[in-house]
Amino acid sequence: MPETAGVREVKSAARTVELLELLAARGDRPARLQELADELGVPRSSMYALLQTLITRGWVRTDTTGSLYGVGIRTLLTGTNYLVSDPRVRLVRPYLDEASQALGETIHLGRLDGRNVAYLATRESHEYLRTISRVGRRLPAHVGALGKALLAERPAEDLPEGPYEPLTPNSHTTRESLTADLAEIRGRGYSIDREEGVVGIIGFGFALHYDSPAQDAISCSVPVARLTPEHEDRIVTVMREIRTRIESAPTGGTVNWR
Missing domain, CATH: 1.10.10.10 (Winged helix-like DNA-binding domain superfamily/Winged helix DNA-binding domain)
Incomplete structure (x- = not known):
């Protein structure tokens, strides 16, 4: 035992x-x-x-x-209380609203949970037909913008050996391809999920550095059909600004959860 x-x-x-x-x-x-x-x-x-x-x-x-x-x-009821009592979730929620209003796209907050990412908050786009909230659900970290942003904060040797289970034909299935992607993410400063978790959806993920290594990340998801180079630039600019503001805001709360 x-x-x-x-x-x-x-x-x-x-x-x-x-x-x-x-x-x-x-x-x-x-x-x-x-x-x-x-x-x-x-x-x-x-x-x-x-x-x-x-x-x-x-x-x-x-x-x-x-x-x-x-x-x-x-x-x-217990899961809901987790969200209510967590100071990080309370901190980030208003900024998710701001990002959603500025971009008109779906915004997520997620937390690393082993080899997965748990969705803690979501602001759905009014333009996106699928409006089922992901709050409380988990997605393998290697296939989404949130997870890849957080994996890039960790040493490459910490990645498990493959093969990895694909969710779409675009998902990483080998340690080598994921490692190369994470290296690009570190250089770029944010992750891009090009239809790796959901066909037809591209995501941009940004790790939040109020913990070290980062445990939480925010992302913006947009349908491929609506993503232009100009809109992508706008997404990155807004999400970077939102991340900076979150990281500089006082956390609040009296408990430093591990």
Whole structure:
């Protein structure tokens, strides 16, 4: 059993977290009891008891037959509180509004989460037909503007070995191609996602240096059909200015989260 800072991991707590993460990763695909037991390698009876405990407390929900399971409403309430209590999110939100108003495009705030980026705030473009918010969702760091901006802040040797899973035909799939892209990002000062995460969408990502190494980044996403050289220059100018203002603003809050 692994240890953290000299304290042995609590097996039951770890199993509960693993179960919730597994259910969350399935999205809109509910799971059956045996699937969960097999995936986590626990006896069926133990998994059933854990599920029933979490259902009682609202962390897991089940269908009318009692045979399908998914995340419960408590996960939403806890996630919402994370956003409310985080001083960085509170700091950045007004600047996302300003960038959205100035550019008329979709603006994101994301945070590095292992090999992924979690979306913490989004301002959708009125011109973009897909208006589903990404808040709370994760995207592999190697395929998006947010993630690449943050990976470029770290040593190249920290990148995992490939191959990487592609989301589009334009996604990086090898360590070598991603390393070359990150080197260009460091020289340029911002990342460009050319339809690597979503076909038809180009993103521009800017790491926020109020932490070292940067954990958060902001981005602007624009449909390929609407991106002209002049508009791209405007996006880069505005987003650079927004980044500078964010980094120079007082954070607020009394807790320095790690």
